[in-house]
Amino acid sequence: MSSSESPSGFGVVLFRSVQGALGAERLLVAAGVAHKLIAVPRHLSSSCGFCVRFAWGDRERIERLLPGDRLGVEGIVGL
């Protein structure tokens, strides 16, 4: 799942598991990157889950910081 546009100025990182989202949160806190753990928006998933919302301008930094394999990143989507 991917998206290269963000009308709202925000994007979200989606994970296969809650643990992945929590692990990403720890890494972003340590790196000082502004973010927010939110419920996955309904238009992206009908099941309960966390995703990490971030400012779209930080996308490249986010991609560098989060090891997709280890955290189970499913995708990065613009909101």
Add this chain to the structure above:
Amino acid sequence: MKKTVDARGLSCPQPVVLTLKALDLADEVTTLVDNQAAVENVTRLAHSKGCSVEVSEKEDGIYLTLKRGGAPAEPAAIGHGVAGSTAEAPAGPLVVFVPSDCFGRGPSELGERLMGAFFHSLLEVRPKPQTIIFMNSGVKLVAQGSRALDDLEALAAQGIDVLACGTCLGYFELTEKLAVGRVSNMYDIATALLEAGKVVEL
């Protein structure tokens, strides 16, 4: 009949409780207090009871004179409502009660984040509550450093009344760190819960 209540030196919620008792016996009650919080609490009581209130500051204290029938009674002593948000409530306002900083029982790591996600989601769903009450460790959510702060500020800006238990803020030494909403007391909280059409406890 007139009565006077000297509530100087008394801590919350005593000035309100004594004023309320006096209002049962008299049409006009003058309550003497010595701090701003008591002025606000007694004023709120007056509005909820349909009393007019006159405030007069003198050397020996602040005098609040409440007169019965001076103003229309408000249904709840909890401030403003949210336009159009209570239409689906059975009768009376919708109140969300938050007695913990964790959503549900389980690991705090999960519960704290679920709580943050709840308030973020609340921005987008309906019906909106008229009041959100934070009690016990729930008051951590309305204090500086809370992960839910920006969302709670947005909810308050939408007109939702955010009440934080003053006793609980004191217990956690967060009184000076309240960042959103207003300090409330057990009397107001009990009234809001009892007058609610529906209470949702997290």
